[in-house]
Amino acid sequence: MDILKFASTVFVLSSLSVFLFVSISLLNKLWLTPIRKQRFLRRQGIKGTSYKFLHGNTKEILSLRKESMGMPMDYLSHNLFPRFHPHFYSWLKIYGKNFLTWYGPRAELFVTEVEFVKEIMNKIQDYPKIEMSTGFVKVLLGDGLVTAKGKKWAKQRKLANQVFHADSLKSMTPAMIASVEMMLDRWKQHEGKEIDVFQEFKFLSSEIISRTAFGSSFMEGKDIFDMLTEIAIIITRNSYRVRLPGLSRFFKSEDDIRSEKLEQGIHDSILRIMEKRKKESAMRGEVGSFGTDFLGSLMKAMIDSDQDKRITIQDVIDECKTFYVAGQETTSTMLSWVVFLLGSHTDWQEKARQEVLNLFGKEQPNSDGIARLKIVNMIINETLRLYPPVTEFTRQVKEETKLGNYILPANIHVVLSTLALHHDTNIWGEDAHQFKPERFSQGVAKATNNNPAVYIPFGLGPRSCVGLNFATNEAKISLTMILQRYSFTLSPTYIHSPIQILTTRPQHGVQQPAQSSTPNVSGDNSKHALLAGPLSEKVSDSSW
Numbered sequence: 001m002d003i004l005k006f007a008s009t010v011f012v013l014s015s016l017s018v019f020l021f022v023s024i025s026l027l028n029k030l031w032l033t034p035i036r037k038q039r040f041l042r043r044q045g046i047k048g049t050s051y052k053f054l055h056g057n058t059k060e061i062l063s064l065r066k067e068s069m070g071m072p073m074d075y076l077s078h079n080l081f082p083r084f085h086p087h088f089y090s091w092l093k094i095y096g097k098n099f100l101t102w103y104g105p106r107a108e109l110f111v112t113e114v115e116f117v118k119e120i121m122n123k124i125q126d127y128p129k130i131e132m133s134t135g136f137v138k139v140l141l142g143d144g145l146v147t148a149k150g151k152k153w154a155k156q157r158k159l160a161n162q163v164f165h166a167d168s169l170k171s172m173t174p175a176m177i178a179s180v181e182m183m184l185d186r187w188k189q190h191e192g193k194e195i196d197v198f199q200e201f202k203f204l205s206s207e208i209i210s211r212t213a214f215g216s217s218f219m220e221g222k223d224i225f226d227m228l229t230e231i232a233i234i235i236t237r238n239s240y241r242v243r244l245p246g247l248s249r250f251f252k253s254e255d256d257i258r259s260e261k262l263e264q265g266i267h268d269s270i271l272r273i274m275e276k277r278k279k280e281s282a283m284r285g286e287v288g289s290f291g292t293d294f295l296g297s298l299m300k301a302m303i304d305s306d307q308d309k310r311i312t313i314q315d316v317i318d319e320c321k322t323f324y325v326a327g328q329e330t331t332s333t334m335l336s337w338v339v340f341l342l343g344s345h346t347d348w349q350e351k352a353r354q355e356v357l358n359l360f361g362k363e364q365p366n367s368d369g370i371a372r373l374k375i376v377n378m379i380i381n382e383t384l385r386l387y388p389p390v391t392e393f394t395r396q397v398k399e400e401t402k403l404g405n406y407i408l409p410a411n412i413h414v415v416l417s418t419l420a421l422h423h424d425t426n427i428w429g430e431d432a433h434q435f436k437p438e439r440f441s442q443g444v445a446k447a448t449n450n451n452p453a454v455y456i457p458f459g460l461g462p463r464s465c466v467g468l469n470f471a472t473n474e475a476k477i478s479l480t481m482i483l484q485r486y487s488f489t490l491s492p493t494y495i496h497s498p499i500q501i502l503t504t505r506p507q508h509g510v511q512q513p514a515q516s517s518t519p520n521v522s523g524d525n526s527k528h529a530l531l532a533g534p535l536s537e538k539v540s541d542s543s544w
């Protein structure tokens with residue numbers, strides 16, 4: 001009896017101490033630490049919003065965003081900053097260039113001071129990428145090049161640099177041209193009718209990355225693209241939703257369960273593509289060589305005799321996911337916005353067409369000519385300024401760090417906003433929100449007054465986009481071939497409603513009866529097409 005009593009007392013006492021321990025840890029994590037950091041930063045003159053228990057500012061952000069994103073915009077308005085980030089937009093006015101906000105219990109320093117932006121993007125040891133080794137982002141990108149850090153990142157970056165180097169891109173040009181041809185063949189059936197360019201460019205960029213990086217076709221990788229798209233939607237649905245730390249280990253939401261299934265599905269599909277590649281190499285009698293494209297290089301690195309260069313099968317899978325997403329999402333949205341802007345600024349469309357016809361006539365584009373496309377380049381630059389696919393960057397402060405005169409405590413995040421910089425009237429002038437490609441007529445350096453940190457569509461510093469040349473090549477080839485054949489205007493029923501689902505996307509399609517073909521605008525053989533926007537997807541936001 002006594003033993004029983006003793007045992008039950010021990011049980012009650014140990015349960016109490018576990019309860020106390022958990023409560024104190026939670027109190028520390030969810031209240032004391034945030035308040036301490038808030039005081040520490042405020043003492044240095046950093047203003048900002050006040051911490052609210054558990055949620056920080058997320059409830060406020062969600063409601064502000066619901067309001068700003070709920071209404072379509074005037075199609076001539078390109079001012080995305082107050083639409084996508086109404087919270088940052090209004091706090092910037094209240095608190096100044098750098099201020100403190102709260103994503104749940106995590107402190108986030110919003111930084112727009114240009115010198116600080118440069119420093120944060122360049123010092124990747126002091127400001128590494130945030131942890132993405134768990135959660136939905138991990139399912140989407142794994143520990144691939146976008147998310148990896150340290151030595152692993154350096155190894156992966158070297159591999160990717162080799163394949164996406166400007167010289168290697170020349171050999172990819174024929175595959176890009178063939179993919180655009182395929183799309184234009186499809187368009188022949190819709191001549192004079194509306195075309196949903198966003199959907200078209202999604203197929204196109206998927207086809208191009210599949211052919212050039214993975215030696216397959218869009219159809220072969222279709223299930224992978226579909227599954228990755230579903231994860232992107234799950235990520236968007238869950239952004240700004242704060243969950244108690246560790247809770248997802250015990251209580252799985254529907255999205256948790258679905259994402260686990262998708263992760264397995266993507267894993268299996270990529271393994272099948274790798275198996276196929278192995279068999280093809282074996283049939284050709286090539287041992288230890290799997291082709292010269294990205295997949296081939298990754299598979300070769302799996303058996304590298306140098307331990308330091310060798311990568312694992314999981315690394316290959318993560319890298320494939322990363323490039324499927326990064327190679328497709330960004331480029332398709334960029335192309336959609338270019339065509340949207342040219343559809344509503346037909347004077348620039350005509351200028352671009354004249355340039356293309358002067359350089360190539362009716363011939364297929366070639367690498368030398370592509371490098372000489374000046375007006376098309378200005379249009380792409382201006383589109384990426386107004387509609388950057390990646391709208392913000394988040395980095396972590398690992399250890400206490402000095403930024404200018406400020407001392408930043410460890411374990412906070414810094415947030416840099418492409419939109420705030422690209423739409424700043426102090427940098428770009430009062431016409432900052434207008435489409436004016438002429439601002440890039442003397443190149444990016446002149447337009448930015450030699451300040452690279454004010455224009456960052458492809459990021460900045462060592463972690464800037466490895467696919468920059470690939471993406472711009474793809475865009476120039478596609479635009480050249482479209483402009484050679486078609487002139488286009490924006491559909492009258494187009495609804496201008498940019499949203500964020502991983503990248504900056506146009507939300508609505510244009511439901512309109514088919515239009516008959518009209519005489520071409522330029523006097524050449526180009527056909528007239530009315531542009532439809534994209535199909536809508538029922539979600540609203542996220543970040544890269």
Ligand code: HEM
Pocket residue numbers: 145146147157164322323326327328330331334388389390393394456457458459460462463464465466467468470471544
């Ligand atoms: C218009 C098209 C594109 C835009 C605007 C864009 C934008 C960006 C940006 C802003 C970053 C830096 C992210 C950060 O610092 O947190 C980035 C990184 C990256 N991009 Fe792109 N990207 C584009 C196309 C592509 C393409 C076509 C590929 C692949 C073929 C690609 C692959 C990557 C990868 C792997 C990284 C991570 C690089 C690293 O961390 O070392 N991107 N991109």
